[in-house]
Amino acid sequence: MTSQPNPEPHKGFGDLGERPWKAAGLPAHPGADPAAYGRSWETLANALSGFLDALAESVPGRETVEALAADLTTWSDKLKPLASPERDRVFGRRTDLHGRGQSMSPKLVVIRSDRDSVEGTVHFGSYFLGGNGAVHGGAIPLIFDEILGRLANSADRPPSRTAYLHTDFRSITPIGPDLSIRAWFVSEEGRKRILRATIHHGDTLCAEAEGLFVALRPGQP
Numbered sequence: 001m002t003s004q005p006n007p008e009p010h011k012g013f014g015d016l017g018e019r020p021w022k023a024a025g026l027p028a029h030p031g032a033d034p035a036a037y038g039r040s041w042e043t044l045a046n047a048l049s050g051f052l053d054a055l056a057e058s059v060p061g062r063e064t065v066e067a068l069a070a071d072l073t074t075w076s077d078k079l080k081p082l083a084s085p086e087r088d089r090v091f092g093r094r095t096d097l098h099g100r101g102q103s104m105s106p107k108l109v110v111i112r113s114d115r116d117s118v119e120g121t122v123h124f125g126s127y128f129l130g131g132n133g134a135v136h137g138g139a140i141p142l143i144f145d146e147i148l149g150r151l152a153n154s155a156d157r158p159p160s161r162t163a164y165l166h167t168d169f170r171s172i173t174p175i176g177p178d179l180s181i182r183a184w185f186v187s188e189e190g191r192k193r194i195l196r197a198t199i200h201h202g203d204t205l206c207a208e209a210e211g212l213f214v215a216l217r218p219g220q221p
């Protein structure tokens with residue numbers, strides 16, 4: 001598989017002209033601004049996740065499938081002209097909301113956090129099913145990267161990226177119940193930050209991970 005480098009990974013405003021959202025009365029940089037949409041973006045993200053779970057669980061009739069495909073296409077067509085540079089987007093950038101207002105990974109609900117650790121819950125809906133009631137083995141590193149990455153970059157630390165993420169699957173991670181998730185710093189030396197995390201269902205350890213996060217040098221994307 002070949003991939004082309006993105007020529008403008010963090011495209012700025014210079015070539016945008018008039019920003020379409022201004023007409024809708026939104027602030028200049030709506031992305032991470034809680035004032036832009038208030039709770040309505042969270043409602044949308046929850047609806048999207050709920051939809052994906054419902055779709056994954058359902059066996060609809062052919063007519064329903066065709067109607068749904070048509071509805072989704074209508075919405076894609078409405079949204080495409082509103083495409084905006086990464087830094088202005090809302091999806092995944094609402095750090096004031098549990099789940100960051102996105103549906104790509106399961107919602108992380110933070111219960112307690114400090115400079116070096118975080119605890120919360122995570123719930124995998126049917127969208128994340130691997131098989132036989134167990135979460136897909138790719139979705140578990142996804143939530144580990146989320147919690148470790150957020151902790152690694154917290155408390156005014158300079159931004160870092162995941163260099164490695166090692167996951168051990170200790171027992172199945174069940175679809176459905178709220179699971180406990182915890183992450184903490186192991187060490188922080190120079191640019192290198194090593195962190196670990198666990199997911200438990202009750203007293204059962206489902207999975208654990210270790211990640212190395214390396215602080216970016218100036219100019220690194």
Ligand SMILES: CCCCCCCCCCCCCCCC(=O)SCCNC(=O)CCNC(=O)[C@H](O)C(C)(C)COP(=O)(O)OP(=O)(O)OC[C@H]1O[C@@H](n2cnc3c(N)ncnc32)[C@H](O)[C@@H]1OP(=O)(O)O
Nearest residue numbers: 032092093095145146149150161162163164192212214217
């Ligand atoms: C305002 C609103 C914003 C909202 C926004 C919200 C965002 C809310 C966040 C969401 C949370 C998600 C967070 C996801 C975080 C990602 O998932 S990032 C995406 C996945 N990761 C990547 O794409 C990284 C790709 N790799 C790279 O870019 C580069 O390899 C790296 C990681 C920057 C390191 O490259 P480098 O700077 O050239 O590092 P280098 O000098 O070679 O190595 C530095 C040290 O690290 C060690 N090292 C490097 N790689 C490794 C490795 N794989 N194994 C072992 N050691 C290593 C080296 O040996 C070296 O050690 P020393 O010799 O110093 O002891």
